[in-house]
Amino acid sequence: MTTSADARPRTDRLPPHARLLLTMARLHLDPDRLDLVRALADRPDLDWGAFTDAAARHKLLPLVGRHVHRHRLDRKGPGTFPYPWVFTGAYLANRERNHALADEFGLIFRELGAAGIRYAVRKGFPLAEGEYGDPALRRMTDLDLLIDRADAARAREVLERLGYLQGNLAADGERVEPFSRDTQLFWRLNLSQQLPFRKSGHRAAVPEFDVDLTHDIFQKKSGRTAPAAELLDRAVPRTVCGVDAWVQGPEDRLLDLCSHLHKEATSLFFIGENIDLQLAKFLDVALVVAGLDEDGWGAFLARVEEYDAAAIVYYALHYVDQLYPEAVPAAVLDRLRPADLGYLDEFGDLDGRRARWSMEFLPRLFHSGRREEGSASAVPLTTGAGA
Numbered sequence: 001m002t003t004s005a006d007a008r009p010r011t012d013r014l015p016p017h018a019r020l021l022l023t024m025a026r027l028h029l030d031p032d033r034l035d036l037v038r039a040l041a042d043r044p045d046l047d048w049g050a051f052t053d054a055a056a057r058h059k060l061l062p063l064v065g066r067h068v069h070r071h072r073l074d075r076k077g078p079g080t081f082p083y084p085w086v087f088t089g090a091y092l093a094n095r096e097r098n099h100a101l102a103d104e105f106g107l108i109f110r111e112l113g114a115a116g117i118r119y120a121v122r123k124g125f126p127l128a129e130g131e132y133g134d135p136a137l138r139r140m141t142d143l144d145l146l147i148d149r150a151d152a153a154r155a156r157e158v159l160e161r162l163g164y165l166q167g168n169l170a171a172d173g174e175r176v177e178p179f180s181r182d183t184q185l186f187w188r189l190n191l192s193q194q195l196p197f198r199k200s201g202h203r204a205a206v207p208e209f210d211v212d213l214t215h216d217i218f219q220k221k222s223g224r225t226a227p228a229a230e231l232l233d234r235a236v237p238r239t240v241c242g243v244d245a246w247v248q249g250p251e252d253r254l255l256d257l258c259s260h261l262h263k264e265a266t267s268l269f270f271i272g273e274n275i276d277l278q279l280a281k282f283l284d285v286a287l288v289v290a291g292l293d294e295d296g297w298g299a300f301l302a303r304v305e306e307y308d309a310a311a312i313v314y315y316a317l318h319y320v321d322q323l324y325p326e327a328v329p330a331a332v333l334d335r336l337r338p339a340d341l342g343y344l345d346e347f348g349d350l351d352g353r354r355a356r357w358s359m360e361f362l363p364r365l366f367h368s369g370r371r372e373e374g375s376a377s378a379v380p381l382t383t384g385a386g387a
Contacts (some may be wrong), residue, residue, distance in 0.1 A: 012361065016043045017051035018366040022323070024064055025279045027132065027287065034071055038079025048082055054366060055087075059139040059280035065091030066137060095136030097205040098128065102135065104209050105143045106241035111158050112145075113244070119155070120146040120228075120246045122214065122236040122256060124286070129240065131287035139280065142196065142210035146235075146248065146256075148228045149215040152194060159211060164197040169208045174200055217256040218309070219263055221350045226255070226307050250296065251303040257285050258316035259309070265319075266347045276347075277365050279323070285316055286324040297332055310336050315344060322361060 006259045011019055020040040023033055040046060054063045065087040068074055074084030081087060088218050102125065112119050122144035128135040147155050167176040176198050183195070194213040201208050217231065218224040234249035248256060261281050263270075270276040292300065304313050314336040357364060364370050 013096045014362060014366065016046040016048070017048070017054060018362075019044065019208060020051055021054050021058065021060065021064075021279070021366075024067055025058070025060055025323070027063075027137075027283075029067060029071060037067075037071075037073070041073070041079040041081060041236060052086065053368070057274065057368065060283075061087065061090035062094040062139055063091075063137050065089070066134070085295075091136055093189075094139055095204060098135045098138075098140060100201070100203065100206045101125075101140060101143075101149070102241040104206075106243040108143065108159070108162065108211065109241065109243045109245040111162060112155065115158050117151050117154055117158065118148060118232045118235070118246070119151075120232055120248045121240050122146055122248065122253075123260070125240050126238065126247045126253075127284055127287070131284075131291065141210050144212050144214060145226045146217070146231055147213045147215060150229070152213060152215070155213055156194075156197075156233070159197045163199045164211060165199065166195045166197055169198055169200060173207055174202075176200070209332050217252070217259050218307075218312075219350055222259075222311055222312070224307055224312075226252070233293055251300045254288050254292075254300055255286070255303055255307070255309060256315065257288060261285060261319075262312045262317040263350065265315075266349060268348050268351045268353060271347060272371050274368060274371050277370075279365070282320050282323050285320045287329040289317070289320070289327050296328065301332070301335060304336070306359045311338055311343065314338060318344060319361060 011022060014022070014300075020037065023029075023036050023040065026033065029037065052061075055064050068081050068084050068087045069091065071165050073079055073081045089362065105125065109119075109121075124138075124140050124144055125135065128138040128140065145155075165176040166211065167178040169175075170177050179195055193215065196212040197213070198208050203281075215228050217226045231248060231252050232246075233247040236249055236253055238245060238247045240247065247253065264281065265276050267276070303309055313334070317328045317333060317336065321333060342356075343349075346354055347357065347358050357370075359367060359370065
């Protein structure tokens, strides 16, 4: 079932709403793609409800909204979007949300720096302010920080001083309820990150602020480790959220994105939450690799070899190549490609419940019921009351 190295899945077999979202899942629309957008939007069999649902699930509503505004898809004529304010409103609302997040996260960076705690900002704002070039385009749910495990207690003190607790936001939205002991024990023994720190945002745009502290970019059960202490030695200074901060070095950053994509695409917890496959994650990687030159690829491949992470990285880049064929050089894929590609269709390995998908990648990407194919996750929930 796995797509061969020289063949890519056919998008023309997808329903119109899925083809439209795939076409718009880019930072910029060239004239040919814009023509295709207009042609698909004019199709009488396009299900606009399904399109809006897919855009939200794939965390692309703000990007779609900017395309609608920038390319005047809200005007009467070929390719007009119905209810365009839904999409442009999502873009504007996300801009307001991310401004609030930036103010809060900038404060955290300053406080960590003042306490002498080493950290690096992962994903999120470095991508939004960097590769995306517009923080309003990327929907962000939390702040991901790489922290040395030896500094975890001091980082916790900083967050608690700022009003954060490890737990879930209560139903009334006004307080955080601590996680159960079972949840705390499971995460401490099995996962490479702290349980989330949260506090109420007290506003519609930001119901809660969420901070995740990670100590290794690989999961404990992956058989690999890239501890934060090593990665922080290679961190580089950068302005993030208007504050002098630190981000991962370029090779570590891409390796982290690939590991994150692989973890969420194959783990039962994320499959159960229906957030295992999101176009936004593939777009993140595609935008980062687009900025690599020959020397950059050489340095990255050396880092992949150092951590014996070729299988994880190939998984991510293989599927990025399916969606963005121009992003990853063929020579890179050839160098990383393992002899057996069967694992590309597998999931649940990190949970100790390996299984194989019955549906090919592209249809699965848009199949909202795929969670039913995966068995229940062993990871205790960190969302919802009572977790």
